[in-house]
Amino acid sequence: MTIGNILTNPALYNITQNTAAQVGIETGLKAVGRPGFIVLDNNIDPQTKKYSAMKELLFQLTCLVVSLGVVVPVFKKGSFNIARKMFKDEAVFKAFNTSADFKAFHVLSKDEKLEKLAEINKNSNTNYKLEDLNENLAKGEIEVSSIVGSVLGLSALSPMISRPFVRPVLKLFGFDKTDKADNKKESKSLNTVA
Amino acid sequence: MxxxxxxxxxxxxxxxxxxxxxxxxxxxxxxxxxxxxxxxxxxxxxxxxxxxxxxxxxxxxxxxxxxxxxxxxxxxxxxxxxxxxxxxxxxxxxxxxxxxxxxxxxxxxxxxxxxxxxxxxxxxxxxxxxxxPAKVETKSGAVFEASEKKVYPYSNYHTCSFASFRNGGMKV
Incomplete structure (x- = not known):
């Protein structure tokens, strides 16, 4: 398999177009990269370095779990219902009840989509055509809601949730921030005038 | 819109x-x-x-x-x-x-x-x-705040604190 084949891989394209996957991979890389560079920094005292790297790792992992495990699924579900009320005339929101139903339909091939649509028409006594379904709108709605959910989860909620959780876990692993280490760090970073 | x-x-x-x-x-x-x-x-x-x-x-x-x-x-x-x-x-x-x-x-x-x-x-x-401001500590333990001194480079006038005048004594 050449690099060209990997870069034009449709499976990879589906991952890169999915907000939840983008955020998950990016946060995972942050969880590795940021502590890694803290450990490599020679200007920090070894004890503080270990503490900071572990704290950053735990913080990023907590953010990932809280955001992708709780906030994004709730947002996806809720926002699809809001979109169904907002865009009442759109066939795509009439044909599918949940975001999961639409996503399952969206990944099908054209023939499979036609087959599925015939089944939907039969069950709901409707006559939708494939051209009637604004798939870009429904997919965009799901992705925008995932972005909003990720922003709220990662930036606003996770720091508040993770703070009381991270400190006890650090203590449990023996990474207790002593006053001595704290003072050393402060004197290195702040007391540059004296 | x-x-x-x-x-x-x-x-x-x-x-x-x-x-x-x-x-x-x-x-x-x-x-x-x-x-x-x-x-x-x-x-x-x-x-x-x-x-x-x-x-x-x-x-x-x-x-x-x-x-x-x-x-x-x-x-x-x-x-x-x-x-x-x-x-x-x-x-x-x-x-x-x-x-x-x-x-x-x-x-x-x-x-x-x-x-x-x-x-x-x-x-x-x-x-x-x-x-x-930077602080200066003397041998006796007293701490003074360093203040900016005015220097006049082309004149005979030099600022001199009372402490240094007293320690140096009167020179004739």
């Missing part, structure tokens, strides 16, 4: 091409606002440490936003080698994502570890110089 039609346009655009830039830049922007705020609201930390951490977090996100955009744009430039438009569309999205990944894992942490410390030091140095 009503709110509904504006929202529809944005959603259709994101549905057509959900660039990885949208999510990471939105998250970095929100992180730049909420993370420092949450740090400043932490009651368990010392005020000075809180300010320093909040500044570091703010600067990190300020640096991250242009690097995310720049890395994904640079990575997307490599799509020129692919002639088929359908394959080029797939490659552009994939390359953009790889650019964002490289930024998150390597470029941003590396750049921050080099740039953040001098920047925070510079900001603290400035503030500290203005607010805290």
């Amino acid at each position: 009503s709110v509904t039609s504006f929202a529809k346009k944005i959603m259709e655009s994101v549905g057509k091409n959900n660039s990885p830039r949208y999510a990471v830049v939105a998250i970095a922007t929100a992180n730049g606002i909420f993370k420092p705020l949450s740090t400043l609201l932490d009651k368990k930390e010392k005020p000075e440490t809180k300010k320093y951490t909040a500044l570091r977090e703010f600067l990190t996100e300020c640096i991250a936003i242009p690097i995310y955009i720049g890395c994904s744009f640079i990575a997307e430039k490599f799509v020129k080698g692919i002639k088929d438009p359908q394959r080029a569309k797939l490659a552009k999205s994939n390359l953009g994502f790889l650019g964002v990944c490289a930024a998150a894992a390597l470029v941003i942490p590396a750049f921050c570890s080099v740039v953040i410390k001098p920047m925070t030091d510079m900001i603290y140095h400035k503030g500290a110089q203005k607010s805290q």
Whole structure:
């Protein structure tokens, strides 16, 4: 398999177009990269370095779990219902009840989509055509809601949730921030005038 | 343009091409606002440490936003080698994502570890110089605040403290 084949891989394209996957991979890389560079920094005292790297790792992992495990699924579900009320005339929101139903339909091939649509028409006594379904709108709605959910989860909620959780876990692993280490760090970073 | 039609346009655009830039830049922007705020609201930390951490977090996100955009744009430039438009569309999205990944894992942490410390030091140095004059401690243990002395280079007038005058005695 050449690099060209990997870069034009449709499976990879589906991952890169999915907000939840983008955020998950990016946060995972942050969880590795940021502590890694803290450990490599020679200007920090070894004890503080270990503490900071572990704290950053735990913080990023907590953010990932809280955001992708709780906030994004709730947002996806809720926002699809809001979109169904907002865009009442759109066939795509009439044909599918949940975001999961639409996503399952969206990944099908054209023939499979036609087959599925015939089944939907039969069950709901409707006559939708494939051209009637604004798939870009429904997919965009799901992705925008995932972005909003990720922003709220990662930036606003996770720091508040993770703070009381991270400190006890650090203590449990023996990474207790002593006053001595704290003072050393402060004197290195702040007391540059004296 | 009503709110509904504006929202529809944005959603259709994101549905057509959900660039990885949208999510990471939105998250970095929100992180730049909420993370420092949450740090400043932490009651368990010392005020000075809180300010320093909040500044570091703010600067990190300020640096991250242009690097995310720049890395994904640079990575997307490599799509020129692919002639088929359908394959080029797939490659552009994939390359953009790889650019964002490289930024998150390597470029941003590396750049921050080099740039953040001098920047925070510079900001603290400035503030500290203005607010805290240097202190001088004598052998007897007394502490004096050093004040700026006026020097007149082309005159015979030299400022002299009473202490040094007394210790030196009268010289004829």
